[in-house]
């Protein structure tokens with residue numbers, strides 16, 4: 291059997307046409323459990339010193355905590371995790387929006403997955419010359435308060451010249467319309483990059499406002515635990531709030547090509563050459 295990331299011509303054609311691809315059973319139940327168990331341990335050891343993550347409120351990307359998370363394992367809370375008194379409304383393990391952005395580099399369990407044969411064969415199939423994992427996020431989409439992720443293209447945040455970012459989104463639980471699965475506009479990756487997020491000294495800004503999108507154009511990507519969604523860097527995708535009683539854990543990796551593509555120094559994330567290479 292070839293590795294799970296080795297794509298057939300038909301899969302490559304689907305990806306080229308639609309800008310996304312679902313690979314069923316990419317990770318085994320044991321691999322998923324190892325990552326979930328490891329994250330439970332990391333959360334258990336977390337002392338509560340986190341920040342809020344919001345894709346609706348741009349203020350969060352202005353701070354040092356966010357910038358520094360590029361090279362460590364930081365915890366970000368759900369926007370709705372806190373009551374009016376400023377205290378968490380529920381246990382910390384049900385309050386964290388995501389953990390990032392260097393799990394792939396600093397944690398052995400996430401490193402094993404990120405640099406495993408399935409992921410590396412996927413980037414060989416996609417004809418990457420020298421792939422590098424640029425960031426990793428464990429996303430919780432907590433029951434009841436899991437925040438929405440507004441429509442975006444990943445190349446907005448992780449720009450190379452020419453663009454080369456591909457997202458890998460591994461479901462660590464079943465993702466459904468009810469608990470906030472991904473939604474995407476098929477073929478939207480063919481319409482170019484709409485805007486970039488630029489880093490200033492202590493801040494970031496977008497070079498253009500976000501276009502508005504017609505909700506009717508999005509299709510839901512409902513997947514099972516262990517399935518992988520491959521996301522083209524120019525694909526418009528989003529996810530809605532999770533108002534259900536069931537969480538929707540996922541691991542998201544973003545990969546660029548470091549040969550023939552130049553990492554932009556205007557990106558929020560400062561790229562360390564020693565990080566991320568296979």
Ligand SMILES: O=C(O)CCC(=O)C(=O)O
Nearest residue numbers: 429439444457459529542
């Ligand atoms: O998990 C989500 O809801 C969105 C994740 C995302 O946009 C990404 O991984 O690129």
Ligand SMILES: [Fe+2]
Nearest residue numbers: 443444457527
């Ligand atoms: Fe994304």
